Amino acid sequence: MSLQSFIDSAISPWMQEEGPDHDIVLSTRIRLARNFTDVPFPIVAEEEKLKIVSNWIKTHFNQQSFNQYEGLEYFEMSTLQPIEKRALVEKHLISPYLMEKEKESGVLVSKNEQVSLMINEEDHIRLQLYFPGLQLDRGLEEAFHMDDWLEEKIDYAFDEKRGYLTSCPTNVGTGLRASVMMHLPALTLTSKIGKMVPAINQLGLVVRGMYGEGSEAVGNIYQISNQITLGRSEQDIIEDLQSVVEKLIEQERFAREMLVEQSELRLEDRVFRSYGILKYSRIIESKEAAKCLSDLRLGIDVGYFNHLSRSILNELMVLTQPAFLQQYAQETLTPKQRDIKRATIIRERLGLEES
């Protein structure tokens, strides 16, 4: 397979579009947790009960279309190869938790991969919608429409006082988890982000590093999401998140300007060193790759490169994950072999830009 056609298959179409504030915000995700009334939650349910859920989904929603989310297709976890499941995780279409589940678990995905419904994960349904850039309002609106469409055919577990009932007490009420993925290299470089986190937490929002363990942000990519789901309306939750994200965008832009102004040469040096590593290395670990990609992306954003597209960070962060490397290689790779393959893909991908 050529690299270009591999990229086309590996990168979800929506990811290749540029959304609002795309210099800093990579993507927006809206997730709604929903359950069937009268079916026990997956944590205790017997297989035949979970089958009621999966059969219902297959009967009513498989091969259906809803607005621009065409060609919804159901994949059963038990029928997928481990590497296919990993690829779904790396595309964020399923959670690592769902990947481990076998019985009557699956995912319904739209053709454009913008919508996925995890079935019999921790809850019966986890509806997720993705958008490029910062699009919380639109995301919520479309999630609501999709939710109403599902509710035409499903009796949801809902209580007047507690709202949408979920397996975990942390999701009850709205069942909403809205998150925004942001690239914040300048706030990280200047150690400002650490000082902002406590204030953000006070608002019931959480900041976490992506692609890393714990709170470490590999590739300077952070996820900001709401923690509280009960007692606040979805609109209020989104509004708070929006205002914090806007603040972060403003601060990141300011920090970038400062960097350029005060330490132009140091910044340029850092960016071009990273570019050199990406362009010429033969073996590269995922952590180093992420760091260099973040530097390169920052370099693109501040205008050091005119011939490189911004989507390179999002693309290569996905492409250089283990499952995709192995899919591209079409064989199982040891960690060492992966580091070699990773370097190759990055060199080839940069080559595509320069040809």
Add this chain to the structure above:
Amino acid sequence: MECEICHENPATLHLTNYINGQKTELHVCQKCAMEKGYIEPKDDAYTIHDLLSGLFNFNSNLSNQPGINKSNQNELTCPHCKMTYHQFAKVGKFGCAHCYKTFEDHLNPIFRKVHSGNTEHTGKIPKRQHVHLQQKRLIQDYRNRLKTLIDEENFEEAAKLRDRIKALESGESSSDSNEEE
């Protein structure tokens, strides 16, 4: 105790799973738990373990005593999924929608802690199943707005809104709001 999976790191997570009513216990390190997908670092804000550890302690001291187990006849048990309060407190997850009613008396302190003091839902309502509830919420919203209008001494608008509320309460649909000058 060392991690049951890698046998290298100390086991910092002690997970209890109920699969088809079968209880299994697992002692693992953070790293292995993430790798195996037992916890979701990328999805939920902080791990459920962090959030719920200590949360139930103040009202479930009983559950930590070895002498007391599932066979205790006085134990609060969900009639639909058979989950006991003891199990709920340990796992930190409800077994089914009916558990909410079963454990109702214990839930407010938990929700308050997890959701910054909140205990009641104020958001979306299912469209098809809960039409009446939606009407009720709409009337409540209008009432609140009416108060503001009166405070602002905007009596003309307030009168209009009051008529609309009356119409809603007498069972007319919300769509025939009249917009006359």
